[in-house]
Amino acid sequence: MQRLPIRFPTRLPVWLAAAGVLALAGCGTVPASSYDDGRAGAGRAATGKPAAVPAKMLMRLTEVHEATGMTLLEGPAFGEDGRLLVVDVTAPEGEPKLMSVDVRGKTSRALFTDGRGAYTSAQFGPHDGRIYLTDFAGGVILSLAPDGGDPRTFFSGEVDGARMNPDDLAFDPEGNLYVSDSRGYREGEDRGRVVRIDRDTRKATVLADGMAAPNGISFDEEHRGLWVSELTENRISYFLLDGKGGAASRHTAIRVDGGVAQTDSIAVDADGNLYQALHGRPAMAVYDRHGERLATVEVPEADAEGLESATNVAITPGGTKAYMTVSGPAGGYLYTFKALAEGTRQSNGG
Template sequence: MHKKSKNLEDWLRADQLPVSEKDLPTQIAEPWFCVSEKQLQLEGLCFDREGNLYFVEVFGGTIFKLVLPDKKLIKIAELSGENPAAIKIHRDGRLFVACLGNFKDSGFVIALSPDGKEQSIIVGKEQHFVIDDLVFDQKGGFYFTDFKGYSCEPAGGVYYVSPDYQQITKVMGNLAVPNGVALAPEQNALWVTEMSNNRLHYWALEEDGVTIPAFGSSVPYHFTGLEGPDSCCIDDEGNLYVAMYMQGRVLVFNSSGYPVHQVLLPERLNHQMLRSTHPMLIPETSELLICSNDGEGEGGSWIYKAQALGKAHKSYQFL
């Protein structure tokens, strides 16, 4: 594993990338940390105020903490059978974990203390969501994706939870498995990836944070290939980083929605480590981390590092 080709063109062959994307400026990520030699569905990279990294393993339900700079891996909680898919850190330091539940109607958001011992439900199972990702706004409320639907039955949506957690408002519906969500640095727009319809959405927001103005929604990009776009993150210049599931790469878009860059995982040349799920920037740097695993292969589960176009944007977790 982790053998590099001598020629970048090997990664850019027509059979490895869509023709429309193979001419994008490209870099190859480097292995950064081996989480496990086994297949773990890693997701939800998020840093705390001390610079430690939290993430989840979806199907096993484990919440991990990677203590930095020593890279000591700790299991802080286990949500067995609940399929956690994302972590974001509230300004009070609690971990807000989005859970998919049974993938039909029992997803929820749970808040954990940093050590995982104290837990409280923020959005309950009785709401019948399938919650995949979330992002806080500057008020302390948050947006989440309802990971439902099919390409021809768009049953999913994006919702906003008020800062007191008492009100849930639909921002947009009729989506086919909405996945990642990112808030623009100016807090005036949302980016959302729609996995089953292979689309990137951009929605302008009015001051209330939930109303999309007339002509304020667009689809700036249509992806290609099976599986589609996964989680995403944003930098301080408004560049959006979208993990492409089962493609072993991250596509980068500027604030206008144009694809401007891509990051490839080294093993994708041999059709390995394709389950790239989530990119995240290391706070106060322009270093990008990407998590992936090798599925039924023997490559295990890794976090990779690459160079981002901008520096980390702080407001996504109130650092």
């Protein structure tokens, strides 16, 4: 697969091997029909093994771009109008970098494009309703009006003497931003950070550094702490917050057995379950808050050819229908599945 031109850097070093190797069809899982949905931890099979949850194709959104040799969908987030936002990280200038999708009508329309950004996530700000995009390439966080207009730079510049490679973001209830900074990724060095940006002053503070390409970031269901995935170490770290904008503690919470796949974005449902997206396999690993593997959501083997990664998910707010972004040489797709619990802000973007 062609690498991205330098103007469109990405956190993905190489598109990994053929899809036939990557879609390993969930070793050690059991059929979704074995769910025990009547008890806590629904989604875990009655046998005690992780359940295999099949995802169903909804629609194809994009094809591989001739200019970049790739398409990579990310950052799904539902707006108040029920439409789903999706970004295409590798879309060139003139093609949609942010799309609005009518999931019922299976149609999409362009909301935003520009000549500079490689946007890796999208989320609505809780305090102003604007759309916030992380520009991995430019080190910028951009905000847009809900209709995709009125672009404004919310944050740019250095943080503690170094520019960010902002990947995903999460908002606390007050509207402050928490950003996974994959700085050092291209050099293969553990120089990544978690950065907090104050909503009003836009002052950036480093909560943690020395991380291995931090990618997914999401609050837990009570906003007491942050889950952060580290792509090049296949682990999920947990940060207990101190209530004053800082981190009281940090530890490795989950080690993800991804095989050839790596930890991408994270979402958290109303019961506190973690949906860990996998780069290198069109699948997601689902864990409870104690680190127990509950399920593997996966694209059916018959669909898997040409699909290499499931990057992220949005669960319908107040519902359980989930929409997973899946990409590869076959194009960029939305797949659906039933989540283990209802969607909240923590499972809607980032």
